[in-house]
Amino acid sequence: MSVSVTSFFHQQSATFCYLVCCLNTGSAIIIDPPADFDAPSGTLSFTTANKIIDYIHANKLKLEWLLETHAHADHITAASYIKHKLGSTHPCKLGTGAGITQVQDYFSQLYQIDMPCDGSPFDELFNDNSHYPFGECQFGVLTTPGHTPDSVCYLIDDNVFVGDTFFMPDSGTARCDFPGGSAKKLYESLQKILSLPEYTIMWMCHDYQPNGRKLANKTTVAEQRLTNVHLQSSKQAYIETRESRDATLSAPKLLHPAIQMNIRAGALPKELTPQLTIPLTVLL
Numbered sequence: 001m002s003v004s005v006t007s008f009f010h011q012q013s014a015t016f017c018y019l020v021c022c023l024n025t026g027s028a029i030i031i032d033p034p035a036d037f038d039a040p041s042g043t044l045s046f047t048t049a050n051k052i053i054d055y056i057h058a059n060k061l062k063l064e065w066l067l068e069t070h071a072h073a074d075h076i077t078a079a080s081y082i083k084h085k086l087g088s089t090h091p092c093k094l095g096t097g098a099g100i101t102q103v104q105d106y107f108s109q110l111y112q113i114d115m116p117c118d119g120s121p122f123d124e125l126f127n128d129n130s131h132y133p134f135g136e137c138q139f140g141v142l143t144t145p146g147h148t149p150d151s152v153c154y155l156i157d158d159n160v161f162v163g164d165t166f167f168m169p170d171s172g173t174a175r176c177d178f179p180g181g182s183a184k185k186l187y188e189s190l191q192k193i194l195s196l197p198e199y200t201i202m203w204m205c206h207d208y209q210p211n212g213r214k215l216a217n218k219t220t221v222a223e224q225r226l227t228n229v230h231l232q233s234s235k236q237a238y239i240e241t242r243e244s245r246d247a248t249l250s251a252p253k254l255l256h257p258a259i260q261m262n263i264r265a266g267a268l269p270k271e272l273t274p275q276l277t278i279p280l281t282v283l284l
């Protein structure tokens with residue numbers, strides 16, 4: 001095996017962040033780094049991100065990429081913070097799926113943010129089946145829309161980092177009710193991931209520990225094929241079950257701050273005192 005995978009769990013959002021390292025060179029990538037956000041006080045902090053930065057320094061790694069699997073709705077990304085904090089000693093790139101332009105376009109209008117919707121400030125927008133080197137290794141990109149239009153998975157050796165597509169087999173799959181989401185598209189994306197070799201290791205983005213079971217973030221394509229609780233019936237049944245379940249779900253607690261920050265790769269709003277907004281829904 002030419003890479004190592006180290007996971008960091010962010011308790012607040014039940015998110016796994018991954019640091020993948022090329023063993024021969026020490027070149028590394030980070031996938032889905034989370035920031036901490038206290039909504040009542042509007043305080044943004046970086047406990048998990050700082051742990052990852054300390055790990056990079058302690059192991060003398062060279063960070064080359066900060067990757068997002070999608071614009072998350074449940075936590076703010078620490079990607080821009082880490083890029084800024086590591087500075088010129090680690091001139092890494094920010095990358096995400098090319099569908100981010102669609103997400104930027106929709107949400108910049110909703111939140112009235114004056115910003116270009118061309119994918120900036122990300123450095124690289126990924127299309128399906130593209131490949132990028134880090135050290136002597138490479139990562140491949142699979143576009144997997146459904147949860148969001150910009151969702152991608154990253155393939156590295158026999159590992160796939162699935163973002164919000166699959167959850168652990170006992171938890172099923174991700175919701176599809178955000179703008180631009182589609183249960184039909186997610187089903188097709190899930191099949192695309194399931195077509196990988198059965199020994200491929202799937203690394204989860206989230207684990208919500210149903211029925212209090214032990215935290216878990218790793219499974220295989222074979223296990224998902226056989227036991228995922230959402231995929232043991234037809235495509236039509238999946239879509240109907242997914243859509244009816246999504247209709248019962250409430251908005252993620254950090255939806256508004258997370259999306260406003262994440263369409264900018266976690267960069268702060270430009271105002272002297274940065275502001276985030278909450279569009280009102282009024283029920284009369």
Ligand SMILES: [Fe+2]
Binds near residue numbers: 071
């Ligand atoms: Fe998500």
